[in-house]
Amino acid sequence: MHADVVIIGGGLSGLACALTLREHGREPLILEAADAPGGRVRTDVRDGFLLDRGFQVLQTWYPEARRFLDYDALDLRPFETGALVRFGGRMHRVSDVWRRPGRLAEMMFSPVGHWTDKLRLLGLRRQCLRGDLQALYTAHERDAITHLREMGFSSRIIERFFKPFFSGVFFDPELHVSSRAFEFVFRAFALGDTALPARGMEAIPRQLADRLPAGDLRLNTRVERLEGRRLILESGEQLEAGTVVVATPGTEAARLLGDPEPFPTRGTTCLYFEAPESPVSGPYLLVNGEGRGRVNNVVCPAQLSEHYAPAGRQLVGVNLHGAETEPEALEESVRAEMAAWFGESVRDWRLIRGYRIPEALPAQHPPVPYPGAAELRRGEDLWVCGEYPTAPSIQWALHTGRRAAEEIAAARGGRAPGSASP
Numbered sequence: 001m002h003a004d005v006v007i008i009g010g011g012l013s014g015l016a017c018a019l020t021l022r023e024h025g026r027e028p029l030i031l032e033a034a035d036a037p038g039g040r041v042r043t044d045v046r047d048g049f050l051l052d053r054g055f056q057v058l059q060t061w062y063p064e065a066r067r068f069l070d071y072d073a074l075d076l077r078p079f080e081t082g083a084l085v086r087f088g089g090r091m092h093r094v095s096d097v098w099r100r101p102g103r104l105a106e107m108m109f110s111p112v113g114h115w116t117d118k119l120r121l122l123g124l125r126r127q128c129l130r131g132d133l134q135a136l137y138t139a140h141e142r143d144a145i146t147h148l149r150e151m152g153f154s155s156r157i158i159e160r161f162f163k164p165f166f167s168g169v170f171f172d173p174e175l176h177v178s179s180r181a182f183e184f185v186f187r188a189f190a191l192g193d194t195a196l197p198a199r200g201m202e203a204i205p206r207q208l209a210d211r212l213p214a215g216d217l218r219l220n221t222r223v224e225r226l227e228g229r230r231l232i233l234e235s236g237e238q239l240e241a242g243t244v245v246v247a248t249p250g251t252e253a254a255r256l257l258g259d260p261e262p263f264p265t266r267g268t269t270c271l272y273f274e275a276p277e278s279p280v281s282g283p284y285l286l287v288n289g290e291g292r293g294r295v296n297n298v299v300c301p302a303q304l305s306e307h308y309a310p311a312g313r314q315l316v317g318v319n320l321h322g323a324e325t326e327p328e329a330l331e332e333s334v335r336a337e338m339a340a341w342f343g344e345s346v347r348d349w350r351l352i353r354g355y356r357i358p359e360a361l362p363a364q365h366p367p368v369p370y371p372g373a374a375e376l377r378r379g380e381d382l383w384v385c386g387e388y389p390t391a392p393s394i395q396w397a398l399h400t401g402r403r404a405a406e407e408i409a410a411a412r413g414g415r416a417p418g419s420a421s422p
Helices: 012-023 063-068 101-108 115-129 133-137 144-150 155-170 180-193 202-210 250-257 327-342 342-347 394-413
Strands: 002-008 028-031 042-044 049-052 075-079 081-089 088-093 194-197 223-227 229-235 238-246 263-275 284-286 295-299 314-321 351-363 378-381 382-386
Touching: 002 012, 012 028, 012 202, 028 238, 042 351, 049 263, 049 314, 049 351, 063 394, 081 155, 088 101, 088 133, 101 115, 115 180, 115 394, 133 180, 144 155, 144 180, 155 180, 155 295, 194 394, 238 250, 238 394, 263 327, 295 327, 314 327, 327 342, 327 351, 342 351, 351 382, 382 394
Parallel strands: 002 028, 002 238, 081 284, 238 382
Antiparallel strands: 042 049, 075 194, 081 088, 223 229, 229 238, 263 314, 263 351, 284 295, 295 314, 378 382
């Protein structure tokens, strides 16, 4: 069998690549090893609950998400800006006063940090919004924790807010991630909502896949190896491609390309509980700022969308750093920690399912170059896209998928590729 362009991997990057190739008159074929598209962006249905595979959200500011996605059709449900941070045995609200100016007084007197920290937050916001993304990713770089200290933030706000909140993004509890990656995420929080599609995160790749013609996506099809433009499938079938695009996660991409292991990764574990009532009222993210315990954050998705749980029930997602232990073995320790937060009613929670995700994200240690300028072409007829050549996030997955397709179309059609800007 011969195919015009074969894309290995049906995650967000592969889907964006296929859609863009179609716009350029090409005929892509996606080979996806799993039983549905989406890569890590998947949602399972269990006992009437929607279970996203680990803690995932959509930042509505992402330029590529706005380009590819129909937000109205996704029926996005935003979180409250900021978070509820637990320290000193209590929950304290941390708000973005730029977007919630009515909470300025509350924020200035919050024990999350000193009043000078609150002023420095505004300075950090200005710095993160300065210039375009290329300027952000070419600025002076160090790890995020050093960056915050050099900006003058106190240990109090670093330990109570920055570490617990942003480690839930990077899965790095000490924030030894690039200051550039940190400022990119801060910009996203400042300029848009953090949201969930009403019917789960898998609605995002499903929306993209539904725009492709029937036959463009083959599921349960794993590629065993590449031999130039020939693909040897696990089933033994062989395909010939005019062009090959590798759009898989980093470890699998390295295997297919014959590269050494690409980069260290960070893991996470998520436990979902059914609860008779929500431990929090409202669409808040709850963050552990105590400086101890296994739990990083808690989210109650049915507080955002009624579709996440059956009527009269609540869903509680408890997220932990690391993925060394099977979730079921952590149930009792997590339940005991949550009882200290929410009281003995936690004993009535029922564990629905746990997820252990060892390779949830690349460990974004410095240096992190500008993802929009990453080299995607690996040979005359071979491209890569997704996190392997660049950086994680829905933004860069969609961006590199689009850009790889534009480069392929230009290389084969003689047209100039589309803008590499995000």
